[in-house]
C-alpha cells in the first residue's frame with residue numbers, strides 16, 4: 001500500500017527538472033554593480049555578474065559599453081566576455097538595426113513569451129510561469145492550485161500539487177486518459193509520477209456500490225484480497241449484513257454513507273453506481289439557456305448522480321442547480337443557510353424555470369410549507385422537531401446550497417439520505433472545520449472547480465483585491481493597543497479611527513460605484529455609518545428593514561428613461577450607493593451591483609469569510625474592487641495577508657499598499 005501523507009516540505013533535496021533554466025540571480029557577490037576598481041578579467045564574466053549589471057542598469061538588455069561601464073572594463077573586453085557567454089549558451093545577442101548590439105540572458109527569451117513548466121516529481125508539485133489557458137484548464141482536472149505568486153498578471157507563477165483526492169476525483173474514463181492529460185502539459189515523462197497517479201486511480205476504482213436486481217445494495221471489491229484485507233478490516237457487522245461471494249457483500253441500507261466514509265479514510269474511495277430515487281415527479285423546465293460550462297457541470301452530475309458544483313460567487317451555480325432539478329425531474333428539497341437566501345432561491349426558480357409558484361414551499365422560522373420544491377434553512381432542517389421534513393415527501397434530489405455551511409445534525413440526516421440524488425453548491429471548497437471529506441463522501445465529489453477558466457471566459461469579473469495598511473491615527477490609539485490584550489486588543493486594532501478617513505477617501509475616489517463596507521463590531525459599524533451618513537445593517541436590523549435596504553441598494557440610479565444627467569437636486573430616487581454591513585451581510589446575499597467592497601474590520605475571521613467578502617463583488621457586471629483595511633503594526637496585518645493568500649491560491653490578484661501617515 002502506498003502511503004500518501006508525504007509532506008512535500010520534507011523532500012527539498014530534490015532538484016527541479018524542467019524545460020526552463022533556473023534564473024540564477026546570484027545574490028552573494030557585490031551588492032552593487034557600480035563601477036569599481038577590481039580588475040576582474042573580463043573573460044571571467046559570469047552570468048550572475050551579467051544579471052547584476054542588468055539590474056544596475058534597470059533594463060532587461062544591455063550593450064557591451066553599458067556592461068563595460070558596470071564592470072569597470074573596456075568596451076572591447078566586455079564584448080569579448082559577452083561573446084564567451086553567448087558561446088556558452090547563457091546569453092543571446094540581438095543585432096538592433098541602428099547599431100549597438102544588445103545582450104540578454106538566454107532563458108529570458110523563452111520566459112518573456114512562453115509558459116515555463118517546472119516539475120518536482122517527488123513532491124508531485126508543478127510550477128508554471130505564464131501558463132496558457134489550456135495548461136490551466138488541463139491541470140485543474142487533476143491537480144490542486146496551491147498558490148499563485150507575483151502581483152502582476154504577466155509575472156504570475158502558479159504552484160499546483162497533485163493530491164490523491166485530486167486523482168480520485170479526476171474526470172476521466174480511464175487511467176490512460178488521465179496520464180495522457182498529464183503528459184500533455186508536462187515537459188517530459190515522469191515515470192514515477194505516472195506510476196503514482198495510476199496507483200491512485202486504481203485505488204479509486206477498486207470498490208463499487210451497486211443496486212442488486214432484487215433491490216438491495218451490494219459492495220463489490222475488485223479482488224478477494226481487497227474484500228478480505230481492506231473491507232473486512234475497516235467495516236463491521238453494522239455496515240455489512242452478509243457476504244454474497246468472495247468479492248461481494250450485502251450492505252446495510254442505513255450504512256451506505258458510513259461504508260463510503262470508512263473506505264475513503266482507508267484510501268479507497270468507493271464508486272457509487274446505485275440506482276437512486278428520482279422521487280415523485282415534478283414539472284419543471286428550464287427557461288434559461290445554459291452556458292457551456294454549466295451544461296458540462298449538469299452532464300457530469302447526471303452521470304455521477306451526486307456531486308458539488310464548485311465555482312466562484314456569481315458563476316451561475318444556482319442556475320445550473322435549477323437545470324439539474326429540471327433534469328432529475330423529481331421533487332426537490334433545497335437547504336440554504338438563511339431566510340434571505342430562501343427567498344432569493346424562490347425568485348431564481350421562478351425566473352429561470354417554468355415551475356408553478358404554487359409548487360414552491362418555504363420552510364423556515366416564518367413559514368412551514370412542504371411542497372414539491374421546498375426550500376428550508378439548515379437551522380430548521382437540523383432540528384429534531386422538523387425531522388419529518390426529510391421523509392414527508394418522496395424527494396428525488398436534495399440540494400445543499402453553500403455546502404460548507406451544513407451543520408452536524410444535517411450531516412447525520414444526510415447520511416440517511418443516501419438513496420436520493422445529492423447536489424452541493426459551494427464557492428469555497430476549502431473548509432476550516434475539516435469537513436471536506438464529509439462533503440465529498442456524504443454529498444459527492446467536486447464538479448467544475450476550475451475558477452481561472454471562468455474568469456478568463458469573462459463570466460466572472462476578476463476582482464482586484466488590495467490590502468491597505470493604515471497607520472494608527474495617533475500615538476494614543478497605538479498605546480491603547482499596546483496596553484490591551486486578547487479580544488480587546490483585536491477590537492482596538494479593528495476600530496483604528498484612521499480607517500474612517502481611509503474609507504472616505506476610497507469612496508470619494510470611486511464616487512460612481514455602489515459600495516459595501518463590511519465591519520465586525522456594532523460600535524464600529526455605527527461609527528462608520530454616522531461618519532458616512534449611510535445605513536448600517538446588523539443582526540439587530542429587522543428582516544423587513546434589511547430587505548428594504550437591499551432593495552434600495554439594488555435599485556438602478558435615476559430609473560427614469562434615459563441618461564438624464566441634469567441635477568434634480570433632492571429629487572433622486574431613494575436608491576442607496578453605500579451600505580455598511582456587519583457579518584449578517586456576509587452570506588450569499590444577491591447584490592449584483594456592488595462594485596466596491598471595503599472590509600473595514602473583521603480580519604480575525606476565517607478564510608471562508610475572506611473569500612465570501614471578495615465574492616460579494618465578483619459579479620459579472622461592472623469592474624469589481626475589494627479593499628481590505630488593516631491597521632499597520634497590529635495583528636490585522638497578518639490576518640489580512642493570510643486571508644488574501646487564500647484568494648491568491650484561487651487565482652485572484654492581490655495587491656498591497658501602505659497608506660501614508
Ligand SMILES: Nc1ncnc2c1ncn2[C@@H]1O[C@H](COP(=O)(O)OP(=O)(O)OP(=O)(O)O)[C@@H](O)[C@H]1O
Nearest residue numbers: 288289290291312313314315316317318319427588
Ligand atoms: N446561463 C445563464 N444565462 C444567463 N444568466 C445567467 C446564467 N447563469 C447565471 N446567470 C445569471 O448570473 C447571475 C449569477 O448566477 P447564480 O446566482 O446562479 O450564481 P451563483 O454561482 O449561484 O452565485 P452565489 O454563489 O452568489 O449564489 C444571476 O444573475 C443569474 O441570473
